[in-house]
Amino acid sequence: MLERSPDGNGNGAGPEPGFDPRSTVLLDQAAAYEYALHEGAVQFGEEEPGHFWSIYVKDCHKRFGSNAVLNGVDVGIPEGMITVILGPSGTGKSVLIKHLIGLMFPDEGDVIVHGESLRKMKLSRLLEVRRKFGILFQDGALFGSMSVYDNVAFPLRQHTDLPEDEIAEIVNARLDDVGLTNAANRLPNELSGGMRKRAGFARALVLEPEIVMFDEPDSGLDPVRTALLAQLIMKMHTKHGGTYIVITHNIDAARKLGEYIAVLWKGRIVQAGGRDEMFTSPNPFVRQFLAGAEEGPLGME
Amino acid sequence: MSTAVIPTRGGPADQLTDDDQALVWTVATLLLDVVPAFSEAVTRCIHEQIPSLPQDEEHHAALQAVASAGPRELLTTLRAGMPASAHETPVEMLAHARFVRRRGLGLRSLVDIYQVGFPMFRNVVRRELEEWANDRAQFERVAAAADDYAFAFIGTAMARQAVEYGSHDGGWTPAPGDPALDSAAAAEGARALREEQLARGTWLRARPEQSHARRQAECALDVFAATIERGVRDHDMSRLLMLADTTLTVTLADELDLSVTLLLDRSPVEVLDGEVESEARMWIASVDLDRIWSPDFYLPMAITKGRVRMEGPLRKFLRVVPMLRELADVHEQVAAAMPCEEALDA
Numbered sequence: 210m211l212e213r214s215p216d217g218n219g220n221g222a223g224p225e226p227g228f229d230p231r232s233t234v235l236l237d238q239a240a241a242y243e244y245a246l247h248e249g250a251v252q253f254g255e256e257e258p259g260h261f262w263s264i265y266v267k268d269c270h271k272r273f274g275s276n277a278v279l280n281g282v283d284v285g286i287p288e289g290m291i292t293v294i295l296g297p298s299g300t301g302k303s304v305l306i307k308h309l310i311g312l313m314f315p316d317e318g319d320v321i322v323h324g325e326s327l328r329k330m331k332l333s334r335l336l337e338v339r340r341k342f343g344i345l346f347q348d349g350a351l352f353g354s355m356s357v358y359d360n361v362a363f364p365l366r367q368h369t370d371l372p373e374d375e376i377a378e379i380v381n382a383r384l385d386d387v388g389l390t391n392a393a394n395r396l397p398n399e400l401s402g403g404m405r406k407r408a409g410f411a412r413a414l415v416l417e418p419e420i421v422m423f424d425e426p427d428s429g430l431d432p433v434r435t436a437l438l439a440q441l442i443m444k445m446h447t448k449h450g451g452t453y454i455v456i457t458h459n460i461d462a463a464r465k466l467g468e469y470i471a472v473l474w475k476g477r478i479v480q481a482g483g484r485d486e487m488f489t490s491p492n493p494f495v496r497q498f499l500a501g502a503e504e505g506p507l508g509m510e
Numbered sequence: 511m512s513t514a515v516i517p518t519r520g521g522p523a524d525q526l527t528d529d530d531q532a533l534v535w536t537v538a539t540l541l542l543d544v545v546p547a548f549s550e551a552v553t554r555c556i557h558e559q560i561p562s563l564p565q566d567e568e569h570h571a572a573l574q575a576v577a578s579a580g581p582r583e584l585l586t587t588l589r590a591g592m593p594a595s596a597h598e599t600p601v602e603m604l605a606h607a608r609f610v611r612r613r614g615l616g617l618r619s620l621v622d623i624y625q626v627g628f629p630m631f632r633n634v635v636r637r638e639l640e641e642w643a644n645d646r647a648q649f650e651r652v653a654a655a656a657d658d659y660a661f662a663f664i665g666t667a668m669a670r671q672a673v674e675y676g677s678h679d680g681g682w683t684p685a686p687g688d689p690a691l692d693s694a695a696a697a698e699g700a701r702a703l704r705e706e707q708l709a710r711g712t713w714l715r716a717r718p719e720q721s722h723a724r725r726q727a728e729c730a731l732d733v734f735a736a737t738i739e740r741g742v743r744d745h746d747m748s749r750l751l752m753l754a755d756t757t758l759t760v761t762l763a764d765e766l767d768l769s770v771t772l773l774l775d776r777s778p779v780e781v782l783d784g785e786v787e788s789e790a791r792m793w794i795a796s797v798d799l800d801r802i803w804s805p806d807f808y809l810p811m812a813i814t815k816g817r818v819r820m821e822g823p824l825r826k827f828l829r830v831v832p833m834l835r836e837l838a839d840v841h842e843q844v845a846a847a848m849p850c851e852e853a854l855d856a
Contacts, residue, residue: 251814253813253814256821256822257823259823259825260820260822260823260824260825261810261813261820261824261825261828262825263825287810287811287814287828288810288825288828288829289809289810289825289828289829289830289831289832290808290810290811290832323825417753419829446832447805447832447833447835447836448833448836449750449832449833450750450753450829450830450831450832450833451829451832452829468808469808469810469811482811483808483811483814485598485599485670485673485811486811488670488673488678489669489670489672489673489678496678500678
């Protein structure tokens with residue numbers, strides 16, 4: 210219940226310790242409105258860090274000059290699910306993904322991966338932890354001079370001592386997974402956008418990562434290929450398990466893929482929860498965003 | 511008695527005594543035996559009350575399946591002591607909603623189905639609570655708490671099913687005084703079922719220990735273990751499940767002395783009967799163990815809602831849980847081959 214402060218202008222005494230702005234006095238209507246939108250994420254306490262959450266982002270703040278990009282992001286990424294981080298353009302999604310893999314560090318707060326703080330980690334350990342991740346970049350990020358086969362084999366040759374026959378077995382299995390067996394010898398510029406994504410996906414899976422991240426996987430794809438890629442992502446998740454994180458502003462992709470959905474807006478999580486909870490959410494922003502509706506609190510600003 | 515039940519907060523359940531909780535557990539345990547008979551009777555009643563529903567075999571079977579899943583869910587979660595805040599939409603209800611939608615039935619028809627089915631089940635429960643209660647006051651206390659619990663369940667499940675129709679405002683949450691709850695047809699259906707079954711001598715057992723509830727839960731555990739074993743043996747799952755690199759004891763929340771232990775840290779992975787010292791533990795209701803293979807059941811969400819309890823680094827097991835969906839067909843075959851259902855029907 211939102212209430213006006215005693216003097217009617219919000220200029221009463223400062224907040225008490227333990228003050229919860231959503232349930233007591235608020236400074237003005239705009240702030241009240243913003244807090245009303247903010248449901249936060251599932252708060253599930255772990256016995257020990259890493260016992261439940263795959264990644265836990267704790268009150269993460271990041272500024273670039275005067276621009277606060279992450280504004281107290283608090284969200285857990287559950288292990289073994291496909292999590293979609295959904296948000297409008299320019300809301301901090303790309304900055305958040307860089308924090309998740311330790312390519313960027315928060316000004317305040319922390320990112321815990323499998324129970325370990327990235328902030329407190331030595332570089333040698335951070336490099337080891339990064340091997341838990343497979344990443345599919347927007348454009349596939351393939352090496353233009355290498356064939357699809359060599360692109361997929363690259364992480365194995367770089368990070369393992371496996372003999373070529375074993376590498377071939379793994380690469381061919383992953384190419385088969387993504388339906389690119391017949392394109393193994395082609396160069397990236399001979400592939401369609403969808404094929405490049407699939408090649409990037411095969412490469413992301415080749416080291417059996419525990420966490421696979423997809424940065425705007427639907428970018429540059431038509432709706433049919435986006436749907437097919439979503440289907441492939443779900444199929445691979447069932448086959449290989451682990452935690453999948455999809456960063457997107459595409460609501461259709463979120464609907465298809467999201468088992469757990471976190472809605473990011475203005476640098477913080479508006480609401481995060483299981484798909485059932487999110488698609489039945491009474492939160493006006495979440496409802497508007499997931500329905501792709503014109504009416505609601507989200508405007509053109 | 512296995513465990514306390516109806517641990518809701520802030521509702522009528524706060525007023526329940528240990529004796530009241532025992533009454534709920536007893537009635538839930540006994541009623542599990544008659545879920546198959548109830549599902550047949552309620553399916554007939556729904557068809558009679560809503561003649562516009564398709565009358566074909568396929569629709570009848572789908573309706574009967576959900577008429578069994580809903581009561582089993584409620585009775586089992588009560589036995590497992592699950593809070594009302596942990597209610598989720600059973601995957602069988604979701605499957606039914608998708609089925610009826612594919613068949614061209616609207617959300618209104620789905621609500622109609624529940625507005626006949628749920629009041630009939632409620633009448634069955636209330637009749638038995640009345641029968642087994644020590645006095646009128648106890649009956650009223652417990653019946654109010656049971657309503658509280660069941661209304662929340664139906665509300666949750668209906669809201670989720672409405673989303674299948676693209677509606678955020680549809681569905682139905684029963685409330686005290688709701689005219690749908692006073693349906694004469696539902697009351698008569700419940701009465702007739704009880705009378706028929708009593709006449710045949712197939713109504714409730716004399717004591718909860720004689721019911722098949724425990725055997726039913728045990729079956730879910732046996733089928734779970736056998737499915738993993740067959741997946742490892744016939745479907746080359748061992749290497750994949752070993753990625754978890756952990757040991758896990760799975761205990762039934764509705765029968766706390768029934769467990770299996772998964773040794774996922776060796777090749778081939780092993781499944782042991784009973785409780786063995788392990789790195790992690792999980793307490794899960796038998797109905798949820800049956801659903802772990804479904805793409806609509808999310809174990810991590812069940813944990814955050816307090817539906818499934820965990821201890822130790824369960825995350826390691828959660829890594830491989832999506833792979834268990836590959837064994838959905840195997841699970842179905844194993845369940846069909848196990849003599850569980852025959853035992854329950856005996």
